Amino acid sequence: MINKTSSNVTRQKRHLRIRKHVVGTPLRPRLNIFRSNTAIYAQLIDDEAQHTLASANSKALKLGANLEAATAVGKAIAEEAKKLGVTKVVFDRGGYLYHGRVKALAEAARAAGLEF
Numbered sequence: 001m002i003n004k005t006s007s008n009v010t011r012q013k014r015h016l017r018i019r020k021h022v023v024g025t026p027l028r029p030r031l032n033i034f035r036s037n038t039a040i041y042a043q044l045i046d047d048e049a050q051h052t053l054a055s056a057n058s059k060a061l062k063l064g065a066n067l068e069a070a071t072a073v074g075k076a077i078a079e080e081a082k083k084l085g086v087t088k089v090v091f092d093r094g095g096y097l098y099h100g101r102v103k104a105l106a107e108a109a110r111a112a113g114l115e116f
Contacts, residue, residue, distance in 0.1 A: 015095030054080035074108025
């Protein structure tokens, strides 16, 4: 019998490969994305201090996990970043394809003023 590894395990391996190169600093934090079946989450992380600077998610905004929710989370995380004085970030897609909800969140954050 052939055992198939789950798609989440392969995503986590991709994420570890990405994380070798993507590092957030206080001046340019890492914009991390996590996508679940029920919500989408975004965090601004300073990896040097190992500290989360800001976060936004679709559950707090009382939205689901669709494209509209991802767009709202992108706008919300960009507004939180502006409050902190952050304009440039490093984008960490979390091992997900740059497609669908991840792309919608990234484009909304760019439209709201974040540069990456």
